Amino acid sequence: MKIVVKTADLSREEWLKYRTKGIGGSDVSIIAGINPFKSVHQLWLEKTGQTEPEQTDSDYAHFGTLLEPIVRREFTARTGIKVRQKHMLLQSEEYPFMFADLDGVINENGEMAIFEAKTASAYKQEVWEEGVPAPYILQVQHYMAVTGAKRTYIAALVGGNHFFYHVVERDEEMLGKIIAMEEYFWETHVLGGVEPVPDGSDATTDYFNSRFSHSNGMTIELPEEALSVCVEYDRLSEELKKVEAAKNAAANQLKSYLKEAEAGTVGDRVVTWKEISKSTVDTKRLRSEKPDIYNSFLKDSSYRRLSVA
Secondary structure (H helix, E strand, O other): OEEEEEOOOOOHHHHHHHHOOOEOHHHHHHHOOOOOOOOHHHHHHHHOOOOOOOOOOOHHHHHHHHHHHHHHHHHHHHHOOOOEOOOEEEEOOOOOOEEEEOOEEEEEOOEEEEEEEEEEOHHHHHHHHHOOOHHHHHHHHHHHHHHOOOEEEEEEEEOOOEEEEEEEEOOHHHHHHHHHHHHHHHHHHHHOOOOOOOOOOHHHHHHHHHHOOOOOOOOOOOOOOHHHHHHHHHHHHHHHHHHHHHHHHHHHHHHHHHOOOOEEEEOOEEEEOOOOOOOOOOHHHHHHHOHHHHHHOOOOOOOOOOOOO
């Protein structure tokens, strides 16, 4: 590996610009389609200079950065393992498109290990109790590919009052797949300029719904390959109907077992059929009897509905 730039005195804007010159650890889950916050299309637009790199100004990101030194100190206090900060953007010499910006490094008998600090909401406690979330597994394996490290220690402060740390060993089989995936993305989509094929992730769905939220009213000629996509859409729609019908049949069979009972057990499974009560506004009556009040609380909204005929 080699040093691209020292990051201690870089502004966030400069740091983000450097990240467009290669693939960083947090980019891997996006390319793999398992990042809930960012689509591969957004990443492609940033890496190809079509949009500015996205800055995360949320409180979550802010406090994550603020708490990183605390997580590092707590890890050392609990394990006795000293962590040293790098403050460098590193680049793989074998795979120049692979970058790494490490939270810290550890000297293990003359060999370098990696340290990564995370913060998470209380909703993620069970996930961290079981192990390291998949996006972070990809991230630290990427870092090990860049640096040659054999091990990563990853520590997380969850919900502000639960501390976890795990050890992730270098996985050569996984690394091979990660490198191949990243190389294809970089060579084909970034250097080649080919727009990625959309995946079915929530992040990609949100991206298209947000970026193209309004239509211009025009009708265009689609590329010829769109016909096969229409056929696939029809096939999947029919399969979905069958799956929904089968699921409803299974649900009705369970209801037939329960009848008036609220809950039933079988093996280690618990089946419940609870009565739910809720209050709603009778909008039809409100509009008829109190039209002024009804109209004063109306809120205009719009969305685009996809239809394939």
